[in-house]
Amino acid sequence: MDIVVFLKMVPDVVEELVIGEDGKSLDTQWLRMKLNDPDEHALEEAVILKEKYGGTVTVVAMEAPEVEEVLFTALAKGADRAVRLPGDWTGIQAPAIAKLFASFFSSANLQFSSETLILIGSQAIDDLEGEVAPYLAEILGAPYVGVVTGIRLDEEKKKTIVMKEFAGGLRGEFELPLPAVLGIQAAEKPPRYVPVAKVRSIMKSARIETVDVSPPEIVSGLSVERLFIPEATGKAEMLEGPPETITAKIVELLTERGLIRR
Amino acid sequence: MQGPILILAEHLRGEIADITYEMLGVGRKLADELKVPLHSVVLGKDIAPIASHLGVADSVFVLDHPQLDMPSSEVMAALLKTLIEQKHISLVLIGGTNVSTGIGPKLSYRLNLPFVNFCRNLWVKDASVGLTSQLFGGKILSDVRLPDNRGVVSVYPGSFPPDAGKSDRKPSIEMLDLPLWESIPLGEETKVIFKQYLEPEAGDIDITKQDILISIGRGIANADNIALVNELADALGGALCASRPVIDQGWLPLSRQVGKSGMTVKPKLYLSLGISGAPEHVEGMKDSGLIISVNTDPNAPIFGVSHYGICADLFDILPTLIEEIKAHKSE
Known part of the structure; x- marks a missing residue:
């Protein structure tokens, strides 16, 4: 089984996001990039599957700030190959990303075959379309399930049985043949931690491959008129002061509403 | 010329999801302002009774088929594509929920229409449809215009009041017939098989x-x-x-x-x-x-x-x- 995980760097939303002068994009000068959260879970699930069923894990990411570190970390976690797709991919949208990822197979001595299982984070927060996996499934003509939180293989390793979340804790089980594209919401275990020392040592012994892919031409037709920061509606009344003042106020609020009983 | 608006009615285990009413409510408003019909479609198994609750729509298309128990996004996209082409639909609203995930991108790919996810608001200005999409986990909003008012939009749950999408009026119901069904290469499309529901794990407390x-x-x-x-x-x-x-x-x-x-x-x-x-x-x-x-x-x-x-x-x-x-x- 060839497990391929496509990783994507997105702006870290813990940082303040600044809108650029054009009013239609983010000011990249202030962005700190991190691995898309669900992609981190996709990587974890891939390594878990490799440990259970064997096979190889290849991680692929578009060029972006901090991406080398993310790829080396993936190798330290158990990926076998790490590939960077060089280019300036600023502003690239999900349909074009999917096309780019699909073209990876024809240019990277890695066949898209009945052995291929593709894992991608179920959603990304940084573009209007927000989902790469279903587009990629369309282009490759492969079956797809999204919001996946668990994967197993049948005995012959020809089919995957996946668990998908609905709502309210209800989940569903689906079966689909390989090759398949799965949108991962969460790995069955939290993403593993690797010590920095191990990443550093991998940096010395392993290398990141580069594969050249040509930028796809896709015009979405959407015209972005403006980006803006939402105004908070019904903004909270802020309680300020030293901890004792704040907690006294909280206790008062709760007592008024009968939420603390003596 | 602007064609009708279509709402994909979402349901789970025979219950209509609130997002359906949210979309019907805002869809009605858009349709009235654009002076186009508002349609809804229900696809599934044993779902015909649901249609009568969708009276905010002018007409409701129903495809009730034993093979449509929890259909995959591939099957949904294939069926919707045929319906959209037959009824000359311009704008499609789909729930931005886990149940419907993947249908929007697939449909947009097959119809070569733009797709917008995480939609929090929709409006008409100068006969043109605009919408607001949330980015970066809601930290940024983006106002977007759809070219020729055509596109596939995934509506974020909780964005519109569901009450506006509820009515006692009985809609005109059209049962979709098998020719539509048979035009879909089902054998190709049913690679994803629904096996079973996994009930919520019983916790120590609710x-x-x-x-x-x-x-x-x-x-x-x-x-x-x-x-x-x-x-x-x-x-x-x-x-x-x-x-x-x-x-x-x-x-x-x-x-x-x-x-x-x-x-x-x-x-x-x-x-x-x-x-x-x-x-x-x-x-x-x-x-x-x-x-x-x-x-x-x-x-x-x-x-x-x-x-x-x-x-x-x-x-x-x-x-x-x-x-x-x-x-x-x-x-």
């Missing part, structure tokens, strides 16, 4: 039935800190719940998750600790009676839905708060 919930997020930092929060929950007689990152770390069971994939809760008190307030979380708790939130980031979206906010490190507040509640109770 968080939807609690009056007081103490909810923890990323700010809790590590599992060892949960003991302190438990102490607060005990003092208040409340239960512990959490946002997604805490559940994904395995620090609390799935039965304690609040938000899109988890539970929707409406306690009398929702005390959130170290939760930033991503839209997926807010969706599950925004209607709580009293919301008090502690977060270190003054711009955290959670303060937008809270009644009271405290911009502080939760570990500076917690010990004093526990002490004070205990003291107050023993007075």
Whole structure:
């Protein structure tokens, strides 16, 4: 089984996001990039599957700030190959990303075959379309399930049985043949931690491959008129002061509403 | 020329999902302003009775077929494509839910139409459809114009009032016939087979039935800190719940998750600790009676839905708060 995980760097939303002068994009000068959260879970699930069923894990990411570190970390976690797709991919949208990822197979001595299982984070927060996996499934003509939180293989390793979340804790089980594209919401275990020392040592012994892919031409037709920061509606009344003042106020609020009983 | 608007009615286990009514409500408004018909479509197995509840639409198309029990996004996209072409639909609204995930992108790919996800608002201005999409977990909004008012839009749950989509009026119902069905290469499309529902894991407590919930997020930092929060929950007689990152770390069971994939809760008190307030979380708790939130980031979206906010490190507040509640109770 060839497990391929496509990783994507997105702006870290813990940082303040600044809108650029054009009013239609983010000011990249202030962005700190991190691995898309669900992609981190996709990587974890891939390594878990490799440990259970064997096979190889290849991680692929578009060029972006901090991406080398993310790829080396993936190798330290158990990926076998790490590939960077060089280019300036600023502003690239999900349909074009999917096309780019699909073209990876024809240019990277890695066949898209009945052995291929593709894992991608179920959603990304940084573009209007927000989902790469279903587009990629369309282009490759492969079956797809999204919001996946668990994967197993049948005995012959020809089919995957996946668990998908609905709502309210209800989940569903689906079966689909390989090759398949799965949108991962969460790995069955939290993403593993690797010590920095191990990443550093991998940096010395392993290398990141580069594969050249040509930028796809896709015009979405959407015209972005403006980006803006939402105004908070019904903004909270802020309680300020030293901890004792704040907690006294909280206790008062709760007592008024009968939420603390003596 | 602008064609009709189509709402994909979402349902799970025979129940219409609220998002359907949200979309019907806003769809009605758009359709009236654009002077085009509003249609809805129900696809599934044993779902015909649902159609009569969709009276806000001018007409409802129904395809009820034994093979459509939890159809895959491939099958849904194939069926919708045929319907959209036959009825000359311009604009399609689909629920931005886990149930419907993937249908929008697939449909947009097959019809070569633009797709917009995470839609929070829709309007008509100068006969042109505009919409607001949320980016970066709701920290940024983007106003977008659809070319020729054509496109596929995934509507974020909780964006529109569901009541506007409810009516006692009986819609005109059109049962879709088999030629439509047979035009779909089903053999190709049914690679994804639905096997079974997996019921929610029975937790030790049902968080939807609690009056007081103490909810923890990323700010809790590590599992060892949960003991302190438990102490607060005990003092208040409340239960512990959490946002997604805490559940994904395995620090609390799935039965304690609040938000899109988890539970929707409406306690009398929702005390959130170290939760930033991503839209997926807010969706599950925004209607709580009293919301008090502690977060270190003054711009955290959670303060937008809270009644009271405290911009502080939760570990500076917690010990004093526990002490004070205990003291107050023993007075």
